[in-house]
Amino acid sequence: MKILGISGSPTKNGNNEKAINDFLEIFSKKKFEVEKIFLSQYKINPCLSCGVCDKQKKCFQQDEMTKLLPLLENADAIIVSSPTYFGGVSGQLKSFFDRTILLRRNGFLLKNKIGGAIAIGHARNGGQEYTIQNIHTWMHIHGMIVVGDNNHFGGILKTPIKKDKEGLKSVKDLANKICETLKKFNPPLVP
């Protein structure tokens, strides 16, 4: 089974990329296949609402997003981490989200994948829960199965994350919850 981790931060080697690396390490240790998308490595244009993907599974804009759509389609679980920017997801992540409409319009290709969210802010209460809600909303609109950390909404962290023990625990708990959910749906396939 494949776990895809996505960092929505423009910062290379920043807190969000570390959170995704830590998260995926838990799954690698359990012998799952892992894959990641760090948006700091890509230039993704915003959706232009041109309507081309209403008629065919193709985007009018042939930018780096074309490489990323198959990774989403092939994942069994998708975990998204975003920096909290003015109480919501980063602009980079919002553009990425909007460009996935092609997958929804051509057969709900993310339907029933398991989804989880992580939000990171500089302040303890800087809007991480709203940011998680943005991510969960994207997942629900794709028909995904959204899970939290078995306590609240998912991974909630304050920078610098390596000092945020409670936040790191919420990321670990989210990983365990996703693992349990995958097991429940696909017992023979889960390592």
Ligand SMILES: Cc1cc2nc3c(=O)[nH]c(=O)nc-3n(C[C@H](O)[C@H](O)[C@H](O)COP(=O)(O)O)c2cc1C
């Ligand atoms: C444009 C901008 C807006 C921000 N808004 C918030 C905010 O509303 N709440 C908050 O706690 N932190 C805010 N921050 C801090 C970022 O959330 C924080 O630097 C980020 O999560 C660090 O992750 P990174 O190292 O992966 O970039 C903001 C930072 C920027 C650049």
